[in-house]
Amino acid sequence: MKALVLSAGLGTRLGDLTRELPKPLLPIGGEPLLGHTLRYLAAHGFDEVAINLHFRPDLVRDYVGDGGRFGVRVTWSHEPTLLGTAGAVKRLEPFFAGEREFLVIYGDLLIDHDLGAMVRRHRDAGAAATLLLHQRPGSNSLVQMDGEGRITGFVERPTDEQRRASPFPWVNSGVQLLGRAVLDEIPAGAPCDLPRDVYVKLFARARIVGCELAGYRCAIDSPSRYAEAQAAFADGRYRRR
16 A cells, blocks of 8 residues: 655744754654654555655655665655645655555654554545544644534634634544545645645535544644653653554
């Protein structure tokens, strides 16, 4: 199975931590975050992995090599200009050719959710897309699910007014299984974002379902969250693959 690890972001909210080092190379328990991610994907059968790059691509390539020591084969996608999460997917459309579905995971996640269960959920639902969801107040997305797990509302980067008007309980976790039909929704050759430009429109006319997070997940998007991920590794809350 194939996956894309989104690794092109600049990580500016981490300040000095990522001034010279790409965020996926931040160490967790003595191993760069990207190493944890690649082993995690390999453990769940995603053995062909694309990685998009922008800032200091040489450092990432030197660390990963051909991916063999992590149990994967790597395809690189260098973006001289950032394409956004959906633009990165569209650029790799030939890589996903022939796949029934493929995984897209944000490169700043330390996570141990069972991806096999997510694949089963996606196939059983006949979904165009399946999003991993969790609950966290004040996050940067609002997602609503009905009793059958279908996503019926999606607000990205909500304002305070939108939070009051649409107090949906779920949040996008940054892990998604996408069917090939989603590629048709993404314009070619222009920056584009999955949540903001695709999901907010697609849920109204296609079957997008949610899968509830089971396990540990931390988005390393600030120094405090980086400290949280390191603590979770140290005390065993994160189950290393």
